[in-house]
Amino acid sequence: MAQLQRLVISASQKQASIVILKPEQQHYLYRVLRLKSGDRFIAMDGQGNSWLAELQPDHAALIEPIIFQSELPIAVTLMLALPKTGFDDVIRPLTELGVACVVPIISDRTLLNPSPNKLERWRRIAQEAAEQSERQCVPAILDPLSFSTALQTIDAKQRLICAARGASPHLLTCRLVAPSVCVAIGCEGGWTDAEIDRAIASQYQPVSLGRRILRAVTAPIAAMALLAGAQESREMT
Amino acid sequence: MAQLQRLVISASQKQASIVILKPEQQHYLYRVLRLKSGDRFIAMDGQGNSWLAELQPDHAALIEPIIFQSELPIAVTLMLALPKTGFDDVIRPLTELGVACVVPIISDRTLLNPSPNKLERWRRIAQEAAEQSERQCVPAILDPLSFSTALQTIDAKQRLICAARGASPHLLTCRLVAPSVCVAIGCEGGWTDAEIDRAIASQYQPVSLGRRILRAVTAPIAAMALLAGAQESREMT
Incomplete structure (x- = not known):
């Protein structure tokens, strides 16, 4: 089968x-x-x-x-500040790794303003990747939002923001307990200090993805692998 | 700085x-x-x-x-069965995530036989990515080996092989204890049963990367993110 x-x-x-x-x-x-x-x-x-x-x-x-079960027990939403290039190559592995929803974010350092064609392409990639990775659900790729709007409108019980070069606790030390988690990840150059402050004011907790500097296209894949692994390693033992 | x-x-x-x-x-x-x-x-x-x-x-x-410390406490070697395409796009994120050594493997299902030019290119990518991700060390990219030769010659105290569609324990449930860990990951179609048996005979323990089917270019990145996260989350708490 x-x-x-x-x-x-x-x-x-x-x-x-x-x-x-x-x-x-x-x-x-x-x-x-x-x-x-x-x-x-x-x-x-x-x-x-x-x-x-x-x-x-x-x-x-x-x-x-x-009847089969290939979805994660906790719905993961990723708010991703759009990188200059390479977002196509991010949607596919995120889908394979089990993301529920991707919110493309226009952040202070975002240079790309994606066309409707791009969005349609990202949704087609998500559907193909869902078929090929044997998922039950196709992840939602929302229309792009400004970071402020996203902070106000995207609902998640547990909220994390990835910050580079800081002393934040590692993402893997966060106990995932809520039925839904949202993780915000910056683009080239990371979030501005003002963006981090705004996120913290919206109950986002800063976390680290490790000591090295990850590219904007690597960080979401690493974060999603950790979020999926943290849930499935608990279930599979 | x-x-x-x-x-x-x-x-x-x-x-x-x-x-x-x-x-x-x-x-x-x-x-x-x-x-x-x-x-x-x-x-x-x-x-x-x-x-x-x-x-x-x-x-x-x-x-x-x-004096700074951006390397992982445990040296991670990845034995990667060469995928048909996309290996360039694997070396860069693996370097960012902290891999110590990559061994390109000619497996039963490998179709690519890389030219010396390719190898030189992979090593240049590893060097660039090490500079950009602020690593202290440049990962070694070995010359390609057959899987049998690699199983006999690559030394690591802890040995894991990723197997899809099985009931193996999740990679994240393995306690990383040794000073060195080697993880073998298949290409399109995965390892053959004979290859898995040979690896088990060489003390490789089968592990899972989760319930969904990952592409050959996604699995190494996910595995490396988990191996780095498991080490750094322990250190950073």
Whole structure:
């Protein structure tokens, strides 16, 4: 079962136990994956539900629900100040590592103002990576927000902000207890002092990712690996 | 001090308190970094020693040693089965995260046979990333080895192999106790069963990086983030 190909479908495509396939999905299944009528794959709605599905000439039949658990017990939101380049290459590993939501942030040091095309591309990457890494859910990639707006509107019980060059406690020393955690990570040059102060005023606790200086595209991946590892190592023992 | 530019020099360039600069280093300091005679930078020998240095017209003067600690307490060696593409983009974050040694492995499922040019490129990336991430040491990138040879010749007190889709304990549950740890990570498709058996016979303990399937270029970064985090979170509390 684990080796079957996965395809994300939208709720509107599902009618009882039938999935109406879009032309690009038919192309993907028949041409790219080279499946034939009668072959099986896994259809997932991106919200946590998956079904064993059988390909038919013009639709797919849902045979039975598949119960598995590949999501983290705590929903991780990452607020990421947009780096100059390389954000595409961040979304994919973050999805593999289990992020629930990514909030692109326009910070004081952000230079990029992403086009709608970029956002669409990041969402497509998240969907592909969710299929390939065998996740149950597709992470949400929100529209970009200013840091101030994000601090006020993004809700999370536990709030952390990564600060370089400080004496903050290591991220891995934080006991993850809440049902949701939000971690804010800066771009090239890090957060400004004013941004850190504003975050602390919004109950964000400064944490460290270690002694070395990580690039803006490495820090989120390292943070997500630590957040996932901290949760799964506790569960798997 | 932390904000000064860094430059790796070789032992043969250092003569008492003078560093003879190579033409490409002069170009880098004067043209790329736009330093002027009298400006200061940090010279590092890549083996753990650093000095505050002052640029002179045709050499650099070492003013005083700099004592800082950005290396991990345990030397981490990663044996990485070479992925089809993307290894360049793995070396840089691994260096930032503190790896001591990378062993490129030709495994049963490896398709790439890297040219000497590639190896030279990986070593240049490791040096650049060590300078930029403020490490004391430049990680060693060994010549590629077959997995069997590596299992026999690479010495490490604690030995781990990452296995996907199994019920192995999570990497983060391993107590890192030895002065050196070696972690073997597969490429696309993972290790073959025969390779896992051979590693176990060589005292490698199978571990998991979590429930989701990570790409061959994501798994080493996640593993290194966890290994560094496990060490530094213990030190920093």
